Amino acid sequence: MPRDFNRIVLGLAVFLALVLTPVWTNLFRSVPPLQDPEIATRNIPGKDKCVLPSVEMKVTHMNLLNQWRDSVVRNDQRDYATADGRHFDMSLSRTCMNCHTDKAKFCDRCHNALAVNPYCWDCHVEPLVQPASMGTEVR
Amino acid sequence: MMDRRDFMKYAGLSGLSLASIPLLKKLSAAELPQGSSHATKQLAMVVNLRKCLELDNCTKCIEACNQTHNIPLIDNPDDNIRWIWKERFDRAFEDQEHEHLTESIRWSPLVVMCNHCENPPCVRVCPTQATWKREKDGIVMMDWHRCIGCRYCMAACPYGSRSFNWRDPRQHLAKIQPDYPTRTKGVVEKCTFCDERLSRGQLPSCVEACSEKALTFGDLSDHKSEVRELLSSAYTIRRKPSLGTGPQVYYIV
Numbered sequence: 001m002p003r004d005f006n007r008i009v010l011g012l013a014v015f016l017a018l019v020l021t022p023v024w025t026n027l028f029r030s031v032p033p034l035q036d037p038e039i040a041t042r043n044i045p046g047k048d049k050c051v052l053p054s055v056e057m058k059v060t061h062m063n064l065l066n067q068w069r070d071s072v073v074r075n076d077q078r079d080y081a082t083a084d085g086r087h088f089d090m091s092l093s094r095t096c097m098n099c100h101t102d103k104a105k106f107c108d109r110c111h112n113a114l115a116v117n118p119y120c121w122d123c124h125v126e127p128l129v130q131p132a133s134m135g136t137e138v139r
Numbered sequence: 140m141m142d143r144r145d146f147m148k149y150a151g152l153s154g155l156s157l158a159s160i161p162l163l164k165k166l167s168a169a170e171l172p173q174g175s176s177h178a179t180k181q182l183a184m185v186v187n188l189r190k191c192l193e194l195d196n197c198t199k200c201i202e203a204c205n206q207t208h209n210i211p212l213i214d215n216p217d218d219n220i221r222w223i224w225k226e227r228f229d230r231a232f233e234d235q236e237h238e239h240l241t242e243s244i245r246w247s248p249l250v251v252m253c254n255h256c257e258n259p260p261c262v263r264v265c266p267t268q269a270t271w272k273r274e275k276d277g278i279v280m281m282d283w284h285r286c287i288g289c290r291y292c293m294a295a296c297p298y299g300s301r302s303f304n305w306r307d308p309r310q311h312l313a314k315i316q317p318d319y320p321t322r323t324k325g326v327v328e329k330c331t332f333c334d335e336r337l338s339r340g341q342l343p344s345c346v347e348a349c350s351e352k353a354l355t356f357g358d359l360s361d362h363k364s365e366v367r368e369l370l371s372s373a374y375t376i377r378r379k380p381s382l383g384t385g386p387q388v389y390y391i392v
Contacts, residue, residue, distance in 0.1 A: 073282045076275070076338050093317060123283065123320040 034113055038105040047099045051080070051088055062118075065092060092120060097127045181277035181359045182255065182332055183387040184346075185369045190353035192247050200250060201225070203348030207333070209321045211311030218305035222330040223252040223345050231378055244392060250354075252345075253300040253330040254378060255279045257385025261292035261301065276358070277387065278332050288325040297382050301329045332356070359387070 002008075017024075041047035050057045052064065068090035071077045080088045088095050100106040103126045111117060141149075191197075204210065204223045213219040225248035229236040236245075259279050262272050269285035270292055272278070293301045307324050315321065319335065322328050333343035341347070346354045357366035366389075369375075375389040 069284060073280075073284065076273070076334065078338055093320070122323040125315055125317040125320065127317065 035109050037107070037109050038102065040101055040106070041099045049086075050099075051082060051086075051095075065096075065120075068092070092124050093127065101127055103127070179277070179360060180275060181257070181387060183357065183359045183366050183389065184252070184332075184343075185355040185366050185375065185389045185391065186250060187351075187353045187355070187369075187373075187391045188244070188249055189391060190351040191250065191349075192243050194351060195247075197351075198225075199348045199350060200345035200354060203344040204330070206314075206316060207336075207344040208319050209308070209312055209316050211306075211308040211321075212313075213306065213311050218303070220302040220304065220308065220328065222302075222328070223250055225249060226251045232376065234379060234381065235376060249390070250345075251298065251300075251378070252388060253279060253332075254298055254384065254386030254388045255332060256387065258383060260295040260297070260384060264291040264295045266291065273334075276337075278334055279329075280334060281327075281329060281331055283320070283322055283326050283328065286326040288327060290327060292327060297379055297384065298386070301327050303327050 052060070057064075068080065069092075071080075072090050078090050080090045082088070097103065103121075107118075201223050205212070208222060210220050210222060227246065227248050228240065228244055231249060231251050255278055257277070259270075259272055262270055262279060265271075266289060267285045267287055269282045269287070271280055271282075273280050288303065290303055293303060304322055304324050304326055308321050309315065312321065333341070333345075336343060343354075343356055346356045355365050355369055357364040359366060359370075361367065369391065370389060373391045375391050377386045377389055380386065
């Protein structure tokens with residue numbers, strides 16, 4: 001048995017415990033189950049379909065928003081025609097959020113789980129969950 | 140005495156310089172400012188100061204604009220935000236001020252805004268094309284998504300028409316109007332002749348709000364437009380025209 005065997009083992013154990021902190025703290029943490037985003041308007045006629053098919057929206061909504069933004073701001077084109085002949089006013093607050101009224105239960109649920117934090121809401125006004133008459137009080 | 144070699148050298152150089160004349164002509168032509176014939180659409184505003192100054196302390200146009208665009212009210216002149224605001228004659232028209240002006244013109248603050256110049260210096264200096272002159276109607280546009288807050292445009296604008304958000308504007312808004320985004324700390328903003336209202340067929344909100352009909356808005360390339368009629372029937376002045384920016388806000392004095 002080498003000299004200082006016990007001390008070496010103890011040192012190694014402490015070292016491993018420290019290095020693996022992220023692993024064992026996560027092992028014992030109860031993670032809330034991933035919640036599906038709430039589709040509030042699924043059963044409201046006229047609001048039961050997204051701008052693009054849902055599968056596409058999941059993957060490309062950020063690109064669609066960029067496209068809308070450039071179209072409105074840089075080309076003054078505000079009307080978006082879908083392949084199946086529906087028309088939308090290209091607007092984040094007035095269109096997306098008109099169907100997905102509860103940002104926290106829709107956009108944020110996904111984004112929080114994925115640690116995405118779009119800065120759009122620094123400027124764009126998120127809707128109040130209760131429909132307000134005209135202005136929105138400052139939070 | 141010039142020897143043969145030197146003579147040949149100078150003769151050659153003179154020949155070369157003659158050959159460069161067409162090139163110089165081309166270059167100098169490129170420097171000439173373009174004429175203001177308004178072949179394409181150019182939106183403009185005519186402010187009738189005779190009507191405007193009749194109502195003392197009227198701020199309807201300013202309030203309408205502030206509400207439409209979520210413009211914060213910050214008292215401190217160093218960091219307030221303004222799209223349309225009031226300026227005294229000697230500050231707005233420095234080069235046309237003299238001590239014998241009528242009392243009302245001399246001391247009443249008058250409305251000023253972005254001049255949507257024909258030749259906008261702010262556009263030239265913007266490194267990200269966050270501001271540009273829209274070809275189809277001459278509006279000097281803003282893309283707040285692209286603005287990096289470098290403030291070159293503010294240094295370039297001779298009218299002070301641009302404001303920088305030193306603070307979070309939402310802290311200074313009593314009410315947020317949800318149809319128009321606010322801006323954030325770190326971006327520059329200014330009047331866009333209400334491009335968002337124009338594209339829905341509405342007039343700019345200041346024009347709509349003015350009960351005296353002192354603000355007239357329209358297209359200068361259209362001979363029959365109201366603005367053209369006003370400009371051809373009354374004497375008008377513009378702010379700092381000698382700078383060559385071609386301001387498109389005209390004042391009937």
